[in-house]
Amino acid sequence: MTITAPRGIIIAAPRSGAGKTTVTLGLLRALARRGMRVQPFKCGPDYIDLAFHTVAARRTSFNLDGWAMSAAQLQGLVSAVTADADIAVVEGVMGLFDGAPQPGRAGRGSAADIAALLGWPVLLVLDVSGQTETAAAIALGCAKFRADVQIAGVILNRVASERHRALIDPGFKTIGLDVLGALARNETLTLPERHLGLVQAQEITAIESHLDNLADQISRSVDLDALLARARIGHSREQAGDAGFGIRPPGQRIALASDAAFSFSYPHLLRHWRAAGADIVPFSPLNDDAPDAAADAVWLPGGYPELHAGRLAAAQAFLAGLRAMAARGVPIHGECGGYMTLGAGLEDAKGTRHGMAGLLGLETSFVSRRLHLGYRHATLLADCSLGVKGASVHGHEFHYATILSEADDPLIACRDASGRAIAERGSRRGSVTGSFLHVLSGEAA
Structure with missing residues (x-):
């Protein structure tokens, strides 16, 4: 039996700290408020972001780790947990093409690897602080770097002003890549951090209001209908059952x-x-x-x-x-x-x-x-x-x-x-x- 993953999109960036988590959380909550069944995922081994995803989407988030998990394990997990979902939203890890070193190859476990395996396009989050048309050059490089990874559009983050936005736009018109939204510089959108990353979701007493604020900002600043139109059905595959993860239950x-x-x-x-x-x-x-x-x-x-x-x-x-x-x-x-x-x-x-x-x-x-x-x-x-x-x-x-x-x-x-x-x-x-x-x-x- 051939099975097909639902529509999905991957939120990635050229580097860490560009705003992937902010955009992902705001998008998850905004789509959930529309009544959509949104299945969240996180590329890589991160465990803190998962809890935020789960609260934002009101649905358990799962890791998709291309280094530690086989293609069958990844596809089996995605097929199982998205069976009743309207759309999947995946938060990337580090920079789009960044993965673990492997002898004889450039990397493994990157967000790009997950995009290629699942067939879901990438929405690129760009921190445009101190940039204008250079932002388009960076986006073009990401779009051309791998033929098996599609950049569906970009969201600009930390835009200083309308004038700043006006100086950025011509570069994207030149390369033909759509800007689906722009978030103004706003420190209140940032979650608190500690040495292992973000403070845990359960430790933030105002987490619901914070997520609703993010969703409000995303709804105002991003064309959600255009974003949804760019999500794609994932690659179909022959159903092979649950591949499991090789770690047996330690007890009954x-x-x-x-x-x-x-x-x-x-x-x-x-x-x-x-x-x-x-x-x-x-x-x-x-x-x-x-x-x-x-x-x-x-x-x-x-x-x-x-x-x-x-x-x-x-x-x-x-x-x-x-x-x-x-x-x-x-x-x-x-x-x-x-x-x-x-x-x-x-x-x-x-x-x-x-x-x-x-x-x-x-x-x-x-x-x-x-x-x-x-x-x-x-x-x-x-x-x-x-x-x-x-x-x-x-x-x-x-x-x-x-x-x-x-x-x-x-x-x-x-x-x-x-x-x-x-x-x-x-x-x-x-x-x-x-x-x-x-x-x-x-x-x-």
Whole structure:
């Protein structure tokens, strides 16, 4: 049976910081207010933008990662979650053609790769601060760079005045590329940020009014009808069922830490686990909830435990519940922030050490921040919640913690996107495992 993706469009830019997220969120909310069923996606491994997308569109957003996911996985996910959607809106990652380094090729995992695979055109967001006709030259370069990527039009961002706009327009008339809208320079449209990116959606008390303001600006400044007319039906393909993501459910009943300290769960994996028959039971360590004692697996995703270290150290029911389950041999896995929480101690940015669960010997510190960033390919050194010994997993590392000590057996042998061996090793002790990887997909041994 041949299936076809719905109409879709990809919001991309020549560089990071040009306004992709602002335009995407405003567009999602504006279309949702029209009564459209809008399916949001995010290119790459980002987890913070997903939560904003979900609130804006009132529909769960999913990652489309061309580095960590196969074409079959990407197409299968898109087909499944857009089955009842009117349109798909994808926010790109970095610059349109920017991807991870790969031996023998220019890049992989870019927004352009997703556009080419799915057949959806690109709406280019241009930060025109300090530019006039040069903006058209940049857009023309993007339009000509790859024959399999179509630029459907542009939105100008941070336009200083009507006179500024008038100086920009002639260049686009020369190259024959339509300007579908222009957003004035307005700092109130910008979301607050911290060291891993935007502050989380759940932390902004006025998130709904902010999104409505963005939607108002987009509705006034962008020709939405013209934009919708440029969205295209995606490439058709032979239906092959749900390709899955190679990370089996770690248990039949999974206790999932879920709050402001542990919010970096990938929706596609949770969806995959539920489809495989697993029950997922959320709990809040910050509220001192113990994981469900009836669970046969515990999963602590990443997040910001360093911002809540004092509360976590004082959460006795939570910590005692973890320790009791570990004593019974229940598999417990932590990713990044979850990994640090399973460790012995976490030193915050002020130098205060907070005792953690003590189920692993890991000691971490935020006193001297050092960025660890990039895609990771890891081989499992033992059976664990991620799979069996010898299996491969694909993930992403993004944190500023310094490892003071890792006292347990290593969990993974790790390489970066270019194939170079790196120091990330994770830890395992009994049924408890963890690493700094946010795992996106896996492969059988």
